[in-house]
Amino acid sequence: MNRDTVDADIVVVGAGIVGLCTAAAVVHRGGRVVIVAPGDAPVSEASGGLIRRFDLDAGPLAELASASFDHLRAIASAYCAFQPSGALTLQYGHDPLPTHVRTRTVPYASQSLNQRWPQITVAPNVIGVFESGAGWIDAPRMLVAERGDLRARGACFVHDRAVRVITTQGRVRGVVTAAGERIMARRVVLAAGAGSAALARTAQVSYPLRTRKIGYCYFRVGRDRIRNLPSVVDRVGAMWVRPCTNPDFVLAGHKVQVFGVPAVVRHEISDSDVRQIRTAVAPVFPLVADAPVVGGVTAYDAAPDSATPGPVHHCANPHGLTIAAGWNGGGFKAAPAIAELALEDRS
Secondary structure, three states: OOOOEEEEEEEEEEHHHHHHHHHHHHHHHHOOOOEEEOOOHHHHHHHEEEOOOOOOOOOOOOOOOOOHHHHHHHEEEEEEEOOOEEEEEEEEEOOOOOOHHHOOOEOOOHHHHHHHOOOOOOOOEEEEEEOOOEEEEOOOHHHHHHHHHHHHOOEEEEEEEEEEEEEEEOOEEEEOOOOOEEEEEEEEEEOOHHHHHHHHHHHOOOEEEEEEEEEEEEEOHHHHOOOOOOOEEEEOEEEEEEEOOOOEEEEEEEEEOEEEOOOOOOOOOHHHHHHHHHHHHOOOOOOOOOOEEEEEEEEEEEEEEOOOOOOOOEEEOOEEEEEEEEOOOEEEEEHHHHHHHOOOOOO
């Protein structure tokens, strides 16, 4: 690349799901895009990959996930990475369901739910909301395929770490990599997860983020015992469980509020984390209580703090800088809609 000329219309920093969807949207619009990211696997590959049209959690993320569902499912299906298991959300029966959710899902009272899925046990005051078209995505497979597709369509990947945003006279001009390469563009989208905060500071923008611990286990349960099991998200107990590509396994996790963890992905999980996940999951899915653990992942999400100015932030100064990070684990299912927000015309 020429150090002193505009190399792209847009630079996307980060090759996780949000970064790739943003780059794909640029290419679809006929733009030139450079994706800057180190060669190691992005944290998106550690995602559980659960997608459903109706998140049932309030706020803009639920709307973005709903808007993204068809697109994300189509992309994953094209790469043979989508598994249509259906999705079952558990919640207290007194929580009202919005009309648009009621018309496109099937509610189950606790007794009917236990009859339909005998592997699942819930309290009498809990209902299940089943969405037949939902399921889960094999995140590593999809991301590898999406990177290959973007290369084939003319996107350029720079396998290095962006260390500085270039600005002059209140406008973005590009980024500088750790190797000193200058990649020039009139717009920069930071989709580098927790690393976006440090990059934003090089442009004198405060965008505070903190890491939050995530972890999950693979349990060997046996295919005959989990046949027809949907992806299950328990809003009451903050846990989830889904089938795996290997029909003998399930993947299970539990949401915890542990912040400030290292921004690394490890393909291992501690005994204490395994015990915590068993304790959270077993009341709903008793088969994990004594099932052997065959692997696990310990990773992190990027979560906003109280001073973060919104999950997609278009900076007024420097003009042309957009930050799309801090989704607290929800970025995967909402990535296509996040990409559209990130590319809104700010000229």
